[in-house]
Amino acid sequence: xxxxxxxxxxxxxxxxxxxxxxxxxxxxxxxxxxxxxxxxxxxxxxxxxxxxxxxxxxxxxxxxxxxxxxxxxxxxxxxxxxxxxxxxxxxxxxxxxxxxxxxxxxxxxxxxxxxxxxxxxxxxxxxxxxxxxxxxxxxxxxxxxxxxxxxxxxxxxxxxxxxxxxxxxxxxxxxxxxxxxxxxxxxxxxxxxxxxxxxxxxxxxxxxxxxxxxxxxxxxxxxxxxxxxxxxxxxxxxxxxxxxxxxxxxxxxxxxxxxxxxxxxxxxxxxxxxxxxxxxxxxxxxxxxxxxxxxxxxxxxxxxxxxxxxxxxxxxxxxxxxxxxxxxxxxxxxxxxxxxxxxxxxxxxxxxxxxxxxxxxxxxxxxxxxxxxxxxxxxxxxxxxxxxxxxxxxxxxxxxxxxxxxxxxxxxxxxxxxxxxxxxxxxxxxxxxxxxxxxxxxxxxxxxxxxxxxxxxxxxxxxxxxxxxxxxxxxxxxxxxxxxxxxxxxxxxxxxxxxxxxxxxxxxxxxxxxxxxxxxxxxxxxxxxxxxxxxxxxxxxxxxxxxxxxxxxxxxxxxxxxxxxxxxxxxxxxxxxxxxxxxxxxxxxxxxxxxxxxxxx
Numbered sequence: 001x002x003x004x005x006x007x008x009x010x011x012x013x014x015x016x017x018x019x020x021x022x023x024x025x026x027x028x029x030x031x032x033x034x035x036x037x038x039x040x041x042x043x044x045x046x047x048x049x050x051x052x053x054x055x056x057x058x059x060x061x062x063x064x065x066x067x068x069x070x071x072x073x074x075x076x077x078x079x080x081x082x083x084x085x086x087x088x089x090x091x092x093x094x095x096x097x098x099x100x101x102x103x104x105x106x107x108x109x110x111x112x113x114x115x116x117x118x119x120x121x122x123x124x125x126x127x128x129x130x131x132x133x134x135x136x137x138x139x140x141x142x143x144x145x146x147x148x149x150x151x152x153x154x155x156x157x158x159x160x161x162x163x164x165x166x167x168x169x170x171x172x173x174x175x176x177x178x179x180x181x182x183x184x185x186x187x188x189x190x191x192x193x194x195x196x197x198x199x200x201x202x203x204x205x206x207x208x209x210x211x212x213x214x215x216x217x218x219x220x221x222x223x224x225x226x227x228x229x230x231x232x233x234x235x236x237x238x239x240x241x242x243x244x245x246x247x248x249x250x251x252x253x254x255x256x257x258x259x260x261x262x263x264x265x266x267x268x269x270x271x272x273x274x275x276x277x278x279x280x281x282x283x284x285x286x287x288x289x290x291x292x293x294x295x296x297x298x299x300x301x302x303x304x305x306x307x308x309x310x311x312x313x314x315x316x317x318x319x320x321x322x323x324x325x326x327x328x329x330x331x332x333x334x335x336x337x338x339x340x341x342x343x344x345x346x347x348x349x350x351x352x353x354x355x356x357x358x359x360x361x362x363x364x365x366x367x368x369x370x371x372x373x374x375x376x377x378x379x380x381x382x383x384x385x386x387x388x389x390x391x392x393x394x395x396x397x398x399x400x401x402x403x404x405x406x407x408x409x410x411x412x413x414x415x416x417x418x419x420x421x422x423x424x425x426x427x428x429x430x431x432x433x434x435x436x437x438x439x440x441x442x443x444x445x446x447x448x449x450x451x452x453x454x455x456x457x458x459x460x461x462x463x464x465x466x467x468x469x470x471x472x473x474x475x476x477x478x479x480x481x482x483x484x485x486x487x488x489x490x491x492x493x494x495x496x497x498x499x500x501x502x503x504x505x506x507x508x509x510x511x512x513x514x515x516x517x518x519x520x521x522x523x524x525x526x527x528x529x530x531x532x533x534x535x536x537x538x539x540x541x542x543x544x545x546x547x548x549x550x551x552x553x554x555x556x557x558x559x560x561x562x563x564x565x566x567x568x569x570x571x572x573x574x575x576x577x578x579x580x581x582x583x584x585x586x587x588x589x590x591x592x593x594x595x596x597x598x599x600x601x
Contacts, residue, residue: 029404030079030095034061036401036448044074045092050229073230076286080259082216082234082241085111094452096242099209099272102325106275107211107240110268114238115160116215117145117167117185117266121153130214130266131158131185132280138171138307139185140298141266142282146170146183158187165189173301178252181282181293182301211242212258212281212290214267227286231261239264242272246289252297254279255289273409275321326414334457336373337392337495342525346495347573348378348392355569358383362416372413372462375454376443379462382502385513386422387465390499390570391437397492401451403444408459410434421461426512435467435518437498465500466514495523501537501567519564523575531578535561 037044038061043054052071058064060071081091085107091097100107113133119125128148131141139158149156149170156167169186173179216234228235243258260267260281267281269292279294302308339347348371351359359370360381371378377393412418427434436458443454457463500515507514520536537559561579565572576582 030093031061032402032404033093033095034075034078044078046077046230047071047074050074070226070229073226077230077259080241080243080257080286082231082239082259082261084234084237084239085213091242094448100211100240100242102321103211103270103272103275105324106321107213107270110270110277111213111238111240112161114213114215114268115139115158116238117141117149118157118159119148119151120155120157122148122151123153127215127217128156129217129263130268132266132268133160134184134298134302135307137187137189138302139187140280141183141185142280143172143181143183144283145266146172146185149185156185158185163189171305173304175301175304176251178293178297179301181291182280182298184302184305184307208244209242209272210245210256210258210278211240211270211272212256212260212264212267213238213240213270214260214264214281215239216261217263227261231259234261243290245269245271245278248278248294252279252294254292254294256281256292258290259286260284260290261286273321322409322411326411328415331373331413331415334373334375336371336378337376338394341394341495342493342523342531344525344531346523346531346575348380349390349497349570349572349575351380351389352565352569352571355382355389359389360416360420372415374438374443374457374460374463375450376445377438377454377457377463379437379460380499381420381462383420385500385502385515386420387515388437388462388499389502390497390568391463393438393442393496393498395442395492395494395496396445397494399445400441401444401446401448402441403451403455405440405455405459408456410459410461410464413460413462422464422466422512423461426466426510431469432466432514433469434461434464437463437465437500438496439498442496465518466509466512467518492524497521497523499568499570517567519559519567521561521564521572521575523578531575532580533561533572533575533578534580535559535564537564 038054038058041054044052044057047054047057050070052068052074056068056071057074060067060075078093081093081096083091091100110132115131115133116127117129117131118127122128125148129141129145131139131145133139148154149167158165158167165187166189167185168188171184171186172182215237216231216239217236241258241260241264243256246255246257248254254269256269258269258281260283264281265283269278269281270276271278277295279292280298282291282293284290337348339345351370360372360383361368361370362372363369364373370380371392372381376395377391379391380389381387382389410424412421412423426432438458440455440458443458444451445454498520499518501517501519502513502515503517506516517537517539519538521533522536523531523533526532535558558581560582561572561576562582564570565576
């Protein structure tokens, strides 16, 4: 049976899809990482081997001059690597290193089902591509691979895990155009499935990071010798190639931008966030979207052909890999907020008598503390509210780094009970955002390792409070920008304390109470060597209708630090004496902040 002509059908499906040529659009953090690396004078892997100068790579990334073709391919290989399974964690990119490490167990599980299709007796090919076991005796691959198996005189076999299985039949089903992309190989032996790979019932929509696992081979039809040079260490090995799932349509047609280099038809596609099998790679993915078929379509085709499906492991939860990736030991070495950071001792506020019993205590380094340390900041937690009482952060303006946030999920802190932390149950399917108390960019300073650790540390539920989705988009955000930008501009060191105001009449919602007001205190050293401590408040007063919250207009005000103490039950100690608003007789009451000119320092 001839291979169906599906080129036109596939082309129609790819209209408007992203391609490898604009991968920076979907991965801005990759561009940032690459720019920082090049700015530090670190060239790309293999650049020296291939004789590509650092300046040429920089020009390729910035677009300042005509790009060198080989430099372009080096950039492609950095952003979309393809590495042998045995060294999957040795990826140069920090972005992909972390994701491959977290999903390592699931990648290894899926890889055990991936096999190579050998073509004994073929006039031109030693092997034809990749397949993967979907039952104990059936493996799925592409229709193009099946066509090579049917070549006269060919005896096909599948090698997997040191075993060889002869292909005794090829089964197909043409119920729809997408079914015509698939073929199933019936094998003469039985393979034992142990802890089958994870699958998902989800279909439709878009997802994030994925990876293909399959055998790469040079393909003379690509006509790109530069590609062969850059990816040569990946050929003829079982490789993992991370990228993005661009789209997964309701009828089971998927597109991705993994670097499925050469001929990798038949590779398995695995979701790196949840660890489950997404589908089968068909072709493409370097200069245009890679195409594939979703697992749900493969499973349905198997049933139509009368074959039982593999016994698969249960689907993992959305944050399962992130939870696995953290335990209490992973937080060792976190110093948290430093009171001596400004050169003048500025202790974090203490819990006053009215709230002392509500504050969580933790054991850190063998000592009890109420401040949970992270990188460059600490958090004080409320037992009753399961949210932070306040956060304390050191900001070094002269060492700030611009690190991207893409791909970083919110997570629980593994050092204490999740039941004492407000997680996704509060934020799911509503207009509430996980509002950063320590602003994401504030602690992101120092060397690359510290900056990246601080960036990820801000994405803990301990550092979030529920805020309406529009809250941070106006004056409060402008205030934070003003403080941070000037800290960087003047290379200032500042301390920032932030938190919610908890009141007994705060509205109830999903077994939580929502704070309606927030405060911020900024501490700096003035030119005369004395401290300045300015306090601000932001309100999201609400109208309640059932379980939905519609927040009215909000404003940002500068207030006295003593007012923050009265509202929160916190004791700022001597710091209250350095509040310029408190010292000025003309300061009056709360002053609305409409711009920098309204701030009294």
